[in-house]
Amino acid sequence: MYQYNEVDQALVKQRVAQFRDQTRRFLDGKLTEDQFRPLRLMNGLYLQTHAPMLRIAIPYGLLSSEQLRMLAQITREYDKGYAHFTTRQNIQLNWPALERVPDILADLASVQMHAIQTSGNCIRNVTSDPLAGIAADELEDPRPYCEIIRQWSTLHPEFAFLPRKFKIAVSGASSDRAATQVHDIGLHLVQSSQGETGFEVLVGGGLGRTPVIGQVIRPFLEKKHLLSYLEAILRVYNRLGRRDNKYRARIKITVRETGLDKFRELVEAEWTRIRGSMEVEVERYEEMQAYFSMPAYKEAVEPHQALQRNQNQDAGFATWLRYNTTEHKVPGYSAVYLSLKAPDVPPGDITESQLDTVATLADRYSFGQVRTTHRQNLVLADVRQSELFDLWQKLVSLNLATPNIGTLTDIICCPGLDFCSLANAGSIEIAAEINKVFDDIDYLQDLGDIKINISGCMNGCGHQSVGHIGILGVDKKGVEWYQITLGGSSHNEAAIGKRLGPAVSKAKLVDTLSKILHVYTENRTTDEPFLDTMNRIGIQPFKERVYANH
Amino acid sequence: MQIIKHAKIVSDHWTHVADGPIPSEGCISVSFARWKDQRTELLSRVDALGLRVSSEDPIEEVADDLDRFQMIGLDFPVFTDGRLFSVARTLRDQYGYQGEIRAMGGFIRDQIFFLSRVGVNSFEMEEGSDLHGALSALDDFSVNYQVSSDGR
Helix, strand or coil, X not given: CCCCCHHHHHHHHHXXXXXXXXXXXXXXXXXXXXXXXXXXXXXXXXXCCCCEEEEECCHHHEEEHXXXXXXXXXXXXXXXXXXXXXXXXXXXXXXXXXXXXXXXXXHHHCCCCCCCCCCCCCECCCEECCCCCCCCCECCCCHHHHHHHHHHHCCCCCCCCCCCCEXXXXXXXXXXXXXXXXXXXXXXXXXXXCCCEEEEEEECCECCCCCXXXXXXXXXXXXXXXXXXXXXXXXXXXXXXXXXCHHHCCHHHHHHHHCHHHHHHHHHHHHHHHHHHCCCCHHHHHHHHHHCCCCCCCCCCCHHHHHHHHHHHCHHHHHHHHHHEEECCCCCEEEEEECCCCCCCCCCEEEHHHHHHHHHHHHHHCCCEEEECCCCCEEEEEEEHHHHHHHHHHHHHCCCCCCCCCCCCCCEECCHHHCCCCCCCCCHHHHHHHHHHCCCHXXXXXXXXXXXXXXXXCCCCCCHHHCCEEEEEEEECCEEEEEEEECCECCCCCECCEECCCCEEHHHHHHHHHHHHHHHHHHCCCCXXXXXXXXXXXXXXXXHHHCCCC | CEEEECCEEEECCEEECCCCCCCCXXXXXXXXXXXXXXXXXXXXXXXXXXXXXXXXXXXXXXXXXXXXXXXXXXXXCCCCCCHHHHHHHHHHHHCCCCCEEEEEECCCHHHXXXXXXXXXXXXXXXXXXXXXXHHHHCCCCCCCCCCCCCCC
């Protein structure tokens, strides 16, 4: 993984000093709340319902065991002993004290971490594929490009006060595991007809109140022009994006109101002017790629025999193997998902002792690295198949082996009313309720790939609009109601879910889900996933069943 | 009043003229609208001329006139409106403007470092501001991932 040099280290240290000074001036009354707000947000700090919330950046979701241990220590020392992984591969603390945040940042800087641009109207932490570098369907590892984008966007002097937040995701595989189509800029590594690798550039995707699928602004961008093209898009957006209404300020609205063709024309004009002075040299890419070279894999050792024996011995292991591991491009290795969706735990939450033990497991089984995923789980990416049984046993005792990856209970969920001052309704309790009712593992496995996404308000941090089943909390005269959408997806076939009908009450929500699932199981053909059935039969049969007695 | 210019605290000699009468002598700055309105008249002046630009002013329209101005003031409506950062960059990089670019209006000290990287070289803060503190903000960072307008 990328290792800081002196420049990187100096930069995060100086940012800590700058933020310490800003916090002090705020506490001394020399910065007003209105002045401090954008400054603290640019450092991931929200003032929330109960306490400040600090969002820490995990660039493209990659963590070392040393960094995990520091996160464990920070949650112990400054918080309540747990933390929460987000849909953008970051991690959040829910209970830090404002005056101690600079100390947290200093501790983070000591392990090459920071909270820079994890919130605010600036370029956010760049996200990517949690299976980067190991996926069989990958054209090229996206992480070297992510790191180059991270550096370019970090404390970019021109783009710190954009009309609104700005999110970039990069995917190098044919299967889009980074939700690139719902980002402000989505980058896909693709091959030109001449066999040259470059980027397909999407612009104007986004979730929130007005979910939009990104559109192709440039089908093929030569690698050397990566940063100049991004800079051109950002400059045009910074000048053109609306400042009069924050709900119309994202680039998706700019592109819609300007028209994609006109927007492209403006970007390309700016790009043509600046691209000569901003080329990324081949050597720079090579230097970066060296940081992400393959670890020292061992020869495969009769993996199939050992695995088969273990599976025959233990049905629980066999089930876990099927749902929580995935193929690796190197024979004899698997990638392992650590489920942060145990039935009794808020989705994405992890305790300090789990963080510490995961660090130990990463050292023992996976070259000392862990990845975070868009769906709020963790991945040990390089596990020898011969060690899967050992690892599974340890994960079971850690409560990180719930075999539900990709099933109904692998729920994306925002913190909701319990923690967030923006929320209209609870979301964690809905996830808990779903877990309580749908607790039959055989039924979940029979249902197969169903993605439920829950947000406690229309800002959409839980990505409800791209859930196969999306659940959105709304406030009706002080009572929590839930609006349901069906058929959304952030994968290759990206789509915004269609609204089922009027919102349902909290008491009826799980019953409504049962009805939706019944319509699916009654109508599916053999092995047909939920999304395909929904797309084939349409939303009407679901509507009819759910609202039959209304 | 005192301002920061070329990383020093200095006395300022500019008069920012609003809608009222234009003094016959001395360095004055006018708004974008006034320049468009009274261009010929303003060009007949002997003393130096400055232009004040706000976020929504289409600077493209005065691209050919830029060498008439010794100073261009970026007049921030509020500090969170970042359009003028791109305007500064465009003035320096695209139009090659060499004169003084001044931040004025609603910007805050915590933006001074970034502003200095996109081509702003003077800072006019509201009366009573801590100019020494503001001056130190120019040194907030000794390292950068991006190249500044003046090649630093």
